Amino acid sequence: MRPSLFAALLSAGLAVAGTARSNIHPPLEVPWNEGAADCKAVPPWPLEVHPVDAGTYILRESLCSTFEAPFMYLLIGSNRAMLIDTGDVADPGQMPLAQKVMELLPDSGGAKLPLLVVHSHRHLDHRAGDPQFIGRPGVEVVGYDIDSVRAYYRFADHADGIAQIDLGGRIVDAIPTPGHNETEVSFYDRNTALFFSGDFLLPGRLLIDDTAADIASARKVADSSRTGRSPPCWAAISSSIRQARPSTGARNSIRTSMACP
Ligand SMILES: [Zn+2]
Numbered sequence: 001m002r003p004s005l006f007a008a009l010l011s012a013g014l015a016v017a018g019t020a021r022s023n024i025h026p027p028l029e030v031p032w033n034e035g036a037a038d039c040k041a042v043p044p045w046p047l048e049v050h051p052v053d054a055g056t057y058i059l060r061e062s063l064c065s066t067f068e069a070p071f072m073y074l075l076i077g078s079n080r081a082m083l084i085d086t087g088d089v090a091d092p093g094q095m096p097l098a099q100k101v102m103e104l105l106p107d108s109g110g111a112k113l114p115l116l117v118v119h120s121h122r123h124l125d126h127r128a129g130d131p132q133f134i135g136r137p138g139v140e141v142v143g144y145d146i147d148s149v150r151a152y153y154r155f156a157d158h159a160d161g162i163a164q165i166d167l168g169g170r171i172v173d174a175i176p177t178p179g180h181n182e183t184e185v186s187f188y189d190r191n192t193a194l195f196f197s198g199d200f201l202l203p204g205r206l207l208i209d210d211t212a213a214d215i216a217s218a219r220k221v222a223d224s225s226r227t228g229r230s231p232p233c234w235a236a237i238s239s240s241i242r243q244a245r246p247s248t249g250a251r252n253s254i255r256t257s258m259a260c261p
Contacts (some may be wrong), residue, residue: 035063068125076165080114086129098132120198179214
């Protein structure tokens with residue numbers, strides 16, 4: 001089941017002093033294309049790419065390709081890169097996601113840097129593009145079903161239930177955040193101090209499969225932040241944003257990020 005409405009946006013660009021994060025504070029209020037009343041009347045733009053820094057990219061699928069217009073995130077370390085979600089469109093002719101991601105990856109030893117593809121959760125708008133990546137050399141795609149998620153992250157092996165993904169000079173915490181869906185995983189990038197919340201944290205109307213689990217997930221994330229287990233959070237970014245205005249084909253200033261949990 002997919003949520004019918006997505007996020008409204010809260011505050012952005014929270015300046016936080018951290019020890020392990022980078023000192024880069026680029027603006028996250030990206031002027032994303034807000035779609036068009038008649039998509040056939042405007043030039044196609046399947047995918048938008050916004051570089052946060054040299055190794056961090058926000059990608060967004062076009063509203064003329066999918067009403068979900070989901071975000072995806074590419075985090076590049078020294079040994080491998082990590083893509084969070086593969087969007088809502090499977091057809092590479094319509095949505096050249098894998099092609100664009102591979103273009104963004106740096107070369108390594110005569111090939112592209114290895115890529116790990118993960119998901120915020122199993123809803124189709126977050127993993128429809130998986131077939132574009134499966135079978136590519138140097139690419140590992142983590143399954144989206146609950147058994148695959150548990151087997152890959154092995155959350156139970158960690159005392160605090162939080163797994164780490166080492167990209168080489170860049171540790172990303174994988175935090176199980178069930179509630180909206182049982183497979184939901186949020187990611188905290190220690191280098192940028194960005195918290196990628198998928199559909200777990202959306203300040204908008206959202207379907208919740210398990211309310212008790214969702215509240216427990218929120219407490220766990222908040223407790224992790226308060227106890228200083230991780231460096232301070234700069235901003236949280238969800239998988240989608242809601243656009244309040246009619247589509248005009250113009251770019252607008254909708255905010256991309258939310259306050260940290
Ligand atoms: Zn969802």
